[in-house]
Amino acid sequence: MNTSDGRCAADLPEYFNAAEDLLAANLARHPGKTAIIDHRGTCTYRELGDRVARMADVFNRLGVRRDQRVLLCLTDTRDFPTVFLGAMRAGVIPVPLNTLLTEDDYGWILNNSGAVAVFVSGELSDKWQAIAAAEPFVKFVGSEGGPFDDLEALLADAQPAPDPAPTHRDDVAFWLYTSGSTGRPKGAMHLHGSIRLTANLYALGTMGLREDDVVLSVAKQFFAYGLGNSLSFPYAAGATVVLHNGRSTPDAISALIVEHQVSVLGGVPTFFAGWLAHPSCPTKQDAPRLRIATSAGEALPGHIGKAFADKFGADVLDGLGSTEMLHIFVSQRPGSVRYGCTGRVVDGYRVRLVGDDGSEVPPGEIGNLQICGPTSAIGYWRNREKSTATFCGEWTASGDKYVCDEEGWLTYAGRADDMLKVGGIYVSPIEVEETLSGHNMVLEAAVVGAEDADGLVKPHAYVVLHNDVQPTPSLEQELKDHCKSHLAPYKYPRWITFVAELPKTATGKIQRFRLREDA
Known part of the structure; x- marks a missing residue:
């Protein structure tokens, strides 16, 4: 299309003209669709x-x-x-x-x-x-x-x-x-030009959106992610989009998926975690057309991706995008998924990881992610200082820390200002959070740095438990031991605080800065 x-x-x-481009072919091909x-x-x-x-x-x-x-x-x-x-x-x-x-x-x-x-x-x-x-x-x-x-x-x-x-x-x-x-x-x-380019490179080229798809997005259209999911992508493919003008609760989304036989679901990790554990979540028999999902906003914990795949027999593609780049530029591919990492660079984009000195870091080391691609914003309105700091020639600074292996798979290590240095060694809060979330009693977790009695920074975890689990001192120790058995010793959380919910933005991103204020 x-x-x-x-x-x-x-x-x-x-x-x-981006609007004419999205609509003209559909008006000529199937105006009554x-x-x-x-x-x-x-x-x-x-x-x-x-x-x-x-x-x-x-x-x-x-x-x-x-x-x-x-x-x-x-x-x-x-x-x-x-x-x-x-x-x-x-x-x-x-x-x-x-x-x-x-x-x-x-x-x-x-x-x-x-x-x-x-x-x-x-x-x-x-x-x-x-x-x-x-x-x-x-x-x-x-x-x-x-x-x-x-x-x-x-x-x-x-x-x-x-x-x-x-x-x-x-x-x-x-x-x-x-x-x-x-x-x-x-x-x-x-x-x-950027709307068409994101549609071609990601929606059609990477995700494989089709004309017969029915698309539903948890993220709203005012977000860059939701704008692609619910507007530019379905129109570029000639598909149908389901719009929900209320809160994206598990009940509401489940009902829409079943009623309209949604085939493509755009979500965020926080939604997927709560939805898969919610009694309203449909079965594969209830939603037989659900063939693929996308996730963005935060790194998708591997166990959540696997739970989705086991339940629906379909991939959930983790991806990284930004308001500055308009949509996803690093992603998993259908049929080629490694849960626990973000994926590989989308065709048409380039990325590099640089150290604090500006030089590229070797595979396996944490670096600051920069992107080069055709959909970058041209700058921030009336904000030259932030524009020059973010848009550096052909490269756009993401503010994210990543690790890339020899095969080009990228794994999220946290926001640049979220990184912890424990004993002089960088610790990714995402790695500790992923380990905690892999415990069968934990719904989600967030990790920030806090000072111990000696003024040294150590990991402090905030944990949300599943509904039927009660916090106890013995469970706290069990979670610490769980982390010690899966991570290098210096990475385990020295403190665990059980909370009813984590502070988040409207897009579902954990606001670690608010937790740091309390730590």
Whole structure:
């Protein structure tokens, strides 16, 4: 279904519109096929294409001009792709926002981005009303309720634009704000060509997404990972996507998988761990079409990947991506999976591991991961300092520590600021966490550094137990002994704190910095 064999930007037509590229082939090939299933029902490619084409007139009536920014604070319904693709097709720059942010966050991003319009789901409008009252020159549009002008009414009155804006493959198409775990978020600026390139290199080339697939993503469309899973990838393949606008609970996801016979599931390790242990998790008989899953956001513990494979007879592909690179650039391959490591470099990308002195480290040693590839953001909006630190010529710094073996398999060693130095030797918290999670009483674990009585750093583990397991001193010692039997002696956790849950970001990443504050 792809309209180009592009593996790099130069393979794409010079004048290239990402939205038109994703929809044109589907409109020509199967306009009546279901593109989206959401809580309103089904939406065909023809219906989606019409909505997207009408957005140019909507923007014109709102006074939004080409290259201006619009914010999307939208839950996962057909309105998200309508506005996102409609903006890009019109040459307007959409900026999706995390729907879990605070009013203060939204106000700051509106000011930072200089956006001239905001599209808001009705259930989120309370966070925007005071902002709207203070910003009389910014247009506000509501989706499914709320006090603002109604998107459906605007679309009904609009005329579809027959042609897309004549954008260049290297024009900025959209922004994605990073999560901002340390300080304010940063707006990564992505190009029109990058959406097609991630689809070709990962979704079609590595994962093997097909036209007959039904796709469901736990991650929402405002995340880089979810944007690929639920928008660019299924449309590039001509597949069908199921959108869930509520919380991705095990019950809700299980019901959608069974009802719509999902074949491709995009998840994160935290979700998979809880879901596989939840009574609602379907059997292979309940979900016979589930043929593959992807995991990103954090390293997938090997035992979780194996549990998925045993239950469904299908691979779950661990992968590494980032907001800065748009999607996954290191991944497992279908039929070639090594659980416990992230995988190998996706075709079209290159990676290297460098030491603190900037020189490449040999196989088997921990290094700082840098990526070279065609989908890198061109920089952060209004943040030269962070841009020059992250985007280093052709290389993009990931902030991750990795180990690469002689065969090119990469294993996650933690974030650069999460690494521990115990007795002068680097210890990866991921390795200790993986060992703890392999114990049959442990649901998940996180490890940070803490000082002992002598002021020396040692591993401190925070452990979440399975529901029916009670923490005891004897269990604590059993877990320490378990680690000693599987790891080098200096790596075992000197302290274990049992907790009900681990602090996490909206994407499911463990916030170790919060644990370090308590350690």
